[in-house]
Amino acid sequence: MMPVSIENAIKALFQLAEVPPVTGQxxxxxxxxxxxxxxxxxxxxxTLTSEGASNYLLQRGVILQPLHMVIKEPxxxxxxxxKRVGYIFVEKDDPLGRRRFSVAHELGHYVLHFLPLLExxxxxxxxxxxxxxxxxWGNVEEEEKEEPxxxxxxxxxxxLEKLLPSNEQMELEANQFAAELLMPELLVxxxxxxxxxxxxxxxLIWRLATEMMMSRAxxxxxxxxxxxxxxxxxxxxxx
Amino acid sequence: xxxEFLYKNGAQRMRDDIVGPLLLDNEYEQSDVQEVQQxxxxxxxxxxxxxxxxxxxxxxxxxxxxPQRFIDGKDLGRTVAWLQTEEWYPxxxxxxxxxxxxxxxVEGRLRREWYTIERVVAMIIDPxxxxxxxxxxxxxxxxxxxxxxxxxxxxxxxxxxxxxxxATQNRTLDEMMRLEKRALVHTCDAPVLIDGRLESRYGGFxxxxxPVVGMIKGHHRDYLHKEGWRVxxxxxxxxxxxxxxxxxxxIDVVSWYVRIDGTGGDLPNWGIVRLEIPAKFFEKxxxxxxxxxxxxxxxxxxxCRDKSYxxxxxxxxxxxxxxxxxxxxxxGADKIIQxxxxxxxx
Numbered sequence: 356m357m358p359v360s361i362e363n364a365i366k367a368l369f370q371l372a373e374v375p376p377v378t379g380q381x382x383x384x385x386x387x388x389x390x391x392x393x394x395x396x397x398x399x400x401x402t403l404t405s406e407g408a409s410n411y412l413l414q415r416g417v418i419l420q421p422l423h424m425v426i427k428e429p430x431x432x433x434x435x436x437x438k439r440v441g442y443i444f445v446e447k448d449d450p451l452g453r454r455r456f457s458v459a460h461e462l463g464h465y466v467l468h469f470l471p472l473l474e475x476x477x478x479x480x481x482x483x484x485x486x487x488x489x490x491x492w493g494n495v496e497e498e499e500k501e502e503p504x505x506x507x508x509x510x511x512x513x514x515l516e517k518l519l520p521s522n523e524q525m526e527l528e529a530n531q532f533a534a535e536l537l538m539p540e541l542l543v544x545x546x547x548x549x550x551x552x553x554x555x556x557x558x559l560i561w562r563l564a565t566e567m568m569m570s571r572a573x574x575x576x577x578x579x580x581x582x583x584x585x586x587x588x589x590x591x592x593x594x
Numbered sequence: 595x596x597x598e599f600l601y602k603n604g605a606q607r608m609r610d611d612i613v614g615p616l617l618l619d620n621e622y623e624q625s626d627v628q629e630v631q632q633x634x635x636x637x638x639x640x641x642x643x644x645x646x647x648x649x650x651x652x653x654x655x656x657x658x659x660x661p662q663r664f665i666d667g668k669d670l671g672r673t674v675a676w677l678q679t680e681e682w683y684p685x686x687x688x689x690x691x692x693x694x695x696x697x698x699x700v701e702g703r704l705r706r707e708w709y710t711i712e713r714v715v716a717m718i719i720d721p722x723x724x725x726x727x728x729x730x731x732x733x734x735x736x737x738x739x740x741x742x743x744x745x746x747x748x749x750x751x752x753x754x755x756x757x758x759x760x761a762t763q764n765r766t767l768d769e770m771m772r773l774e775k776r777a778l779v780h781t782c783d784a785p786v787l788i789d790g791r792l793e794s795r796y797g798g799f800x801x802x803x804x805p806v807v808g809m810i811k812g813h814h815r816d817y818l819h820k821e822g823w824r825v826x827x828x829x830x831x832x833x834x835x836x837x838x839x840x841x842x843x844x845i846d847v848v849s850w851y852v853r854i855d856g857t858g859g860d861l862p863n864w865g866i867v868r869l870e871i872p873a874k875f876f877e878k879x880x881x882x883x884x885x886x887x888x889x890x891x892x893x894x895x896x897x898c899r900d901k902s903y904x905x906x907x908x909x910x911x912x913x914x915x916x917x918x919x920x921x922x923x924x925x926g927a928d929k930i931i932q933x934x935x936x937x938x939x940x
Contacts, residue, residue: 381735452743555798568728
């Protein structure tokens with residue numbers, strides 16, 4: 356299976372959704388429109404667990420029997436993909452910025468990992484090809500936690516596992532996809548150029564977070580990754 | 595959905611703000627309320643506290659630390675609508691025009707050096723579907739309005755509308771202070787006086803290098819000991835209290851009270867303001883008490899003499915001018931609110 360580059364995947368996604376790239380004036384990425392381009396259904400669920408997601412799909416006749424390995428562990432996001440449908444679930448009570456990041460993370464898995472797998476197995480006999488991924492953010496109370504979320508991809512047929520990259524790699528890629536999708540490098544650079552003149556340190560992060568509708572933690576990580584985080588004014592080392 | 599978000603979620607217009615229970619001090623964001631440790635014996639021990647006259651202080655013509663720039667901010671707006679969550683929590687929507695300005699004293703003439711103005715819509719967004727808020731934020735951006743997400747009061751939603759309204763108002767005030775910080779950055783470490791606390795503007799100046807002075811009109815905390823209050827109430831115009839140290843989360847400041855206006859028969863605290871300067875900067879001056887005397891004298895000289903101005907007794911003329919200057923650049927609340935109603939079909 357050919358790996359898909361994140362940059363190309365995002366470009367293709369914007370084209371498919373017929374969404375123009377964001378600009379310095381329109382800085383909020385229309386994630387909902389992008390998700391809609393693949394006919395993925397987004398569901399917000401309170402106290403989300405894989406069991407809850409499985410029950411939801413059962414009740415709506417999407418699946419005929421409960422998904423394998425479902426548990427009651429609280430999740431931030433969950434994705435279920437089959438040859439016919441795709442559902443993204445997010446924890447309804449998470450802060451809005453985090454919910455958007457979770458959706459973008461799951462969309463990243465779909466575009467980068469599941470879609471190529473579906474393509475690869477199109478003519479194969481895997482009629483029951485199903486994949487899920489469960490995402491956690493660690494301590495959900497910490498809105499501004501800076502560590503990226505981690506998940507676990509679970510193809511429901513174990514022989515498909517060897518067609519996918521390692522879980523670590525997929526998680527890394529999904530987080531990178533979410534960050535690049537919601538905070539495009541060109542946009543971030545443009546906003547930094549505009550606001551770093553007089554917004555220092557935490558204020559710059561606050562500003563960018565409201566401009567792009569992201570959490571401050573996500574913005575901080577993105578600025579670090581682009582080496583765009585200046586030293587705050589007035590900070591002196593002791594001695 | 596876009597701008598129809600409010601209408602489709604059953605939002606209703608609100609007339610002018612009805613101020614219910616007392617708002618939290620508008621200088622403080624919720625998160626800003628914190629412990630302050632004070633060291634009152636910074637200049638004099640308690641038993642030696644007395645009023646200190648400053649009206650005979652001389653200021654050299656070329657005093658390099660004399661504030662020639664003045665910063666003020668403005669938050670002109672109100673709660674324009676409210677809607678409810680699925681659980682019927684009331685969510686206020688505040689529309690504000692916020693701004694900050696630098697007024698510079700150039701050879702005795704005050705002129706506007708820099709300003710910024712923005713229009714913002716503040717509300718608690720977490721109880722709503724992310725895709726609806728996203729679409730609303732995008733539509734607002736197209737209209738040059740920025741959505742400011744507010745924190746829930748005390749970290750939770752409440753059925754108390756006033757508490758929710760207060761949290762929303764605090765958010766726009768907090769954003770206004772961020773604009774003031776931007777103004778501070780533009781002064782490039784030149785001597786500057788800002789209307790408000792330094793703690794809230796931390797990050798906009800260099801506490802070691804910037805000769806920045808914060809002037810606080812309201813007195814919302816009890817910083818003084820018994821002797822301190824005795825001295826406070828016996829201040830006459832042109833007198834100050836001894837200075838004390840306030841240790842805060844972000845910045846330690848040296849602070850003192852000075853009476854800039856006082857006519858017989860007024861309220862006991864009439865015309866008293868509190869000044870603060872960064873402790874690190876003051877200590878770099880080897881605790882030059884003359885610096886404090888000169889600043890005190892200067893604010894007395896700069897006091898607003900326009901008695902028709904509501905807060906004249908605790909205002910400086912350049913700050914009054916700054917406020918007027920910014921006000922003249924604002925579009926006007928009624929016009930913006932009507933436009934907002936039209937856009938959102940409320």
